[in-house]
Each structure stands twice: as structure tokens, then as C-alpha cells.
Amino acid sequence: MQDSPADPVSGAITMIGRLIFTLMLAGAASSASAAEGDPAAGKAVFQRTCENCHAAVIGVNKVGPSLWNVVGRKPAAVPDFAYSDAMKANKEAWTPTALEAYLADPRGDVHGVKMFFKGLPNPADRANVIAYLQTLK
Template identity: 40%
Template structure:
């Protein structure tokens, strides 16, 4: 009788394990945790900073409903991996006069993880 339960038990364990793996945050999501105080990753939901949903490929200062600094809207930056890396590393150096009150992230691996995570946030 217990022999018949073994395949079902193994299936349930495998399913639970796979579901748990899908719920585990990626390195980018974990590194992005410091950004969540100001930035949402939900489309159309701005916070103290603009939503970062769809940021990769978007022009700086282009999220509807967010009030940007003139420095940001006039920067001419399009957020690709290189622009994001430079900005996350040193926001004031990359776009002087922007209003982001953040000193920058020096850890290149964490910056890359955040950028990889941001690349997943799109339609």
C-alpha cells in the first residue's frame, strides 16, 4: 500500500521544490533591495523616484507622471546597460544636478546584478 504512495509523494516534493525555487529572489532582486525605498518596479507606480519598470531602453526623464529635474530631462541619456552602470556607480557624476540622493554603488558585481534584473522588467 505504501508503495503506491511513493510516486505521488515524490511528485509533490518535486513540485514544492520547483515552486520554492521560483520564489527565491535573484541576486539582482536582492541587490535591488536598497533601491526599493524610492523606486517601484511596477509599471506606472512611481514613488519618491520613478518606476523602473521598462527602464532599459527608455530615455531618461520619460516616465509619465513623475516630476524630474531639468538635469535628468535634459541629459539626453537612453538607459542601456552602460548608462545604467555609470549612473548607479555615481549618479551625480553621470548626470550632475539630478535629484537622486544616493552616493552610488561601488560594487561592480552588484551593479551588474541590478542591471540584469532591470532588463527583465518589461512588457
């Protein structure tokens, strides 16, 4: 299909349509890359920054609860862990999106949370660690 130079209005509309389509593609590509981290790199982040407080295996609580199978589950669901009231009041399941917000700023996301951790400022670290958490099943 050719844009007709004799009809500048439809030519402009076609151009705007292409621009919107390109922006949509760019948006889809960037959100996909934010969601898809690298589990191997995430394991290294976990060992460096989370493992002091969290075990990756079922039934082992440290300063923080076990993170085995945490992706998709309700917050404050490990039975024998003494969560803060703020975490117990948090009803949003730990989807990758919720984890992403929480790990960016743990104490700002769920107000009053007792995870004394400043968070992961680097988005790639967050995506990778979330990808690793998804393997804990």
C-alpha cells in the same frame, strides 16, 4: 605551424601576434562578465538599495520614478514624475552601459540629478541590478 628558429624576426612577430590575440580574448571575456549580471542577485540588491525610492511595477512612482521597463528607454520618460531639469536634459538612453555609469555615481554622472543616493560602489552589484532591471518588462 612551427616558428622557425632560423628566422627570429618572424618568430618575434608571431609571438607579438599571439600576445595581442590573448589580450583581445581576455578583454572580451572580462567585458562579457561585466555586462552579464545575475538577475536573482540583482533583485536582492534592488530590494535592499533601490526599493525605498523606486517601484519595479508599471505606473507606481515613489520618491523616484517607476523603473518598470527602464532599460533601453529615454531618461525622464515616466509621464507623471517630476524629474529634475538635469535628468530632463539627459538624452542618453538607459542602455546597460549608461546605467552602469549612472549607478556607479548617480550625482556625478548626470550633474545636478536629484537622486539622493550615493550609488553602488561594487561592480558586481551594478551588473546584477542591471540584469534584474532587464527582466522588468
